Amino acid sequence: MRILPSWTRSHAAQLSPQRRDFELVRATSEEFDLVIVGGGVTGAGCAVDAASRGLNVALIEARDFGSGTSSRSSKLIHGGLRYLEQLDVALVHEALTERGLLTSRIAPHLVHALPFLLPVKSQAQRLYYGAGLFAYDFLASANRWGRGVPHHQHFGKAATQRLFPDLNDKYVGSIGYYDAQTDDARLVSTLARTAAGLGACVLSSVEALGLERGPDGISGVKAYDVESGERMTLKTTRVVSAAGVWSDEVTGLAHGRSGINVEASKGVHLVLPREAIQGDTAIIDRTPWSVLFIIPWDRHWLIGTTDTSWNLNLAHPAASASDVAYLLEQASETLGKRIDISAVEGVYAGLRPLLKGESDDTSRLSRTHAVVEPERGFVVVAGGKLTTYRVMARDTIDRVTRDLPYVQPSRTEYLPLLGADGWEYYLAHTAAVAKRYRQSEDVVSRLLHRYGNLAVQILELMRQQPQLARPLAGDEQYLRAEVVYAARCEGALHLEDVLARRLRVSIETTDRGVKAAEDTAGLMATVLGWNETTQDNEVACYLDRVAAEKRSQQQPDDNAAENARMAACEIRRVLELSTSR
Structure with a gap:
């Protein structure tokens, strides 16, 4: 073929x-x-x-x-420094090779290099981390596709403060290196x-x-x-x-055991506005219980992550007040300034599938993947x-x-993914594309970094229907044309599909997408043929979901948080109940 x-x-x-x-x-x-x-x-x-x-x-x-x-990860494409520390060299080499492939050939429009700072508290720590990052760069360069991002470099205290003014001054300096970032959804x-x-x-x-x-x-x-x-x-x-x-x-559908056992580990992330923290790079730091990421995410920061066992509902892992407090405390310690909960725009929780061995053969697989029959x-x-x-x-x-x-x-x-071919050409000619479609260069650049060469389809849609060039209600960054495109071309069937995944309004706005819900549902209705009742149900279920998530984040523990989250209606469950009558 x-x-x-x-x-x-x-x-x-x-x-x-x-x-x-x-x-x-x-x-x-x-x-x-x-x-x-x-x-x-x-x-x-x-x-x-x-x-x-x-x-x-x-x-x-x-x-x-x-x-x-x-859709609920740290949104990083990375080799995994902690796996290198655990001497899982093969896994790190494999991941770095994939990072290079994604940034250079497979999905350069979706995966972009991201600079990190690794703060150090002493010169001994600098030597230790420096040796690890030297190995990290070597493993990346060992394969031609593993390259694609610059090598690490050392910074003193003054240079570190210039790069990240809000970093705690207890650090004697830092090591800068690169990994990559993507919109996972x-x-x-x-x-x-x-x-x-x-x-x-x-x-x-x-x-x-x-x-x-x-x-x-x-x-x-x-x-x-x-x-x-x-x-x-x-x-x-x-x-x-x-x-x-x-x-x-x-696996239970096959009425048998697979030889592997998957354990869910909950990872919680906070979303803050960009002005809440002064810095130009991402930060990775150790905490007593996990790794802390402070990551620039367009107009926002992502702070994560937790790593706790989750034995409750798999579809809707809930972040509790203790999860939020833990991340704010750890970030405040790294930054040397108190980050208040009032600065939090969004919260999301995801479950990482960890392999828990059932035999000597599978116990070693917890940090990699398994394929069994x-x-x-x-x-x-x-x-x-x-x-x-x-x-x-x-x-x-x-x-x-x-x-x-x-x-x-x-x-x-x-095989480049859809949108990758010719992306660099369009990016190099952003001004010409913007002039042709009578849009700002900022708008065209943002669309190119989200859709690759398919951005032209959205620009054409905006030219044909100028009302779709307006920003979505409640969020100035996303355009109404993106909602129509999500329903028409990207398989979005419900309001949540658009606000939580095709766009990231649900975690990037302080109201979690409440103001955008009516506008978005109306635009989707024109594509999907919703009647007024369906449109109202979509909005009601989405607003109920937002309210339940906010309640869960005020609960003291996982059980209480789950009870609050599960009280919300889910549109696909509503459909299931209505069609089964």
């Missing part, structure tokens, strides 16, 4: 409402080489890998693409669209219910369309579970990290296809 440049696949990669109707028919009429359960970064990556090898593949996700762990939706452009059947709001079996083993996946309430069977003899923290639940034709991939999604996908599809003849090896190392 010839790999087409992403710009030639942009039309085929539109996840429109009409495309979804077509895919639902296709899901019940075709026989697939492979069905992938789970639409996070790993599942979407598996779909890209499989489709690029010429397989007929279906990807199903019970909620929205990236709605779990993959946008990366996932771009992977899903790339898979669709390669011919994959891509469906969100379709939940796997179980496996169907025939005389020769697996014959299909029983599934449920959350939007319509209809049940279906996707015909296939091979299934991949890429369900992250839900891996144990999905508990039943012939049923493959489970679990663990890993955002940075290494492509390697996880490659290993998974290698396992799935090992007994299939004439299947090509993975080609994703050479």
Whole structure:
């Protein structure tokens, strides 16, 4: 199969409402080489890998693409300094190689180099950290794709203060180095669209219910369309579970044990306005219990993360008051200034799927990923990290296809994601693009860094409908055209899909998107054909979600926080109840 440049696949990669109707028919009429359960970064990556090898593949996700762990990370593409300290050299080398691939070839429009400062308290600590960063740079340079960001350098106290005026003056200096940053949710939706452009059947709001079996083993996946309430069977003899923290639940569909056990670890992040902290780089520092990140995020700062066991609801991990207080305390200690809770704009919590070994063979896998086949034709991939999604996908599809003849090896190392081709050309000619579409250079640059070459589609939409060039109500950064584009081309089916993932209004505004809800729902209604009742339900559920999250963040512990969060309605649950009557 010839790999087409992403710009030639942009039309085929539109996840429109009409495309979804077509895919639902296709899901019940075709026989697939492979069905992938789970639409996070790993599942979407598996779909890209499989489709690029010429397989007929279906990807199903019970909620929205990236709605779990993959949209709630620290948003870093990095090698992992702490893994180097643990002497997991192979994992660090692998991650650094992927970092280089993503920044230079696969997704340069989505993954960008980010400067960090690592503060040091003594010269002995400088030598220790410096040796680690020398190894970090060496491992990055050991592979031609591992490069792509500058090497580390040392700064004295005065230079450190110039780079980050709000850093605590207890530090004698710092070491500067680079990693990379991405909008994790946008990366996932771009992977899903790339898979669709390669011919994959891509469906969100379709939940796997179980496996169907025939005389020769697996014959299909029983599934449920959350939007319509209809049940279906996707015909296939091979299934991949890429369900992250839900891996144990999905493995239960096979009525067997996978040999691995996934434990959920909660990571909480705070979002602050950029003016709350004076600094020009990201900060990484140690705390007694975890690693502290203070990361610039466009007009904001991200502060994270916690690392605590979570045994409650997997769909809606809740941040408690103690989580928020802990992060504020640790950030205040590193910065040498008190960060008050009043400065917090947004809070989000995600669950990291950690591998917990059930045998001597799997116990060592907790910091990497595992691919197992508990039943012939049923493959489970679990663990890993955002940075290494492509390697996880490659290993998974290698396992799935090992007994299939004439299947090509993975080609994703050479496959740019949708929006990547020609991105640098557009960026170099931002002024000309801005002049052509009568927009400011700032607007064009921001769109290019979010959509790559597909930014032109949004600019064209704004030219055709000038009212869509206005900012979204309640958030001056995002444009109304982006909402229409999300519903028309990016598979957004509900208000939360747009405000929490296609855009990041839910964590980037002090009201968590309340002011934007009505405007956004009205724009989506024109694309998705919502009536007034549906539109009102979408807004009501979103506002209820925001209120519940705020209540949860005032609770003292995880149990109380979860009870507060779970009191909110969820639009897909509302649909499920209405269609089951």
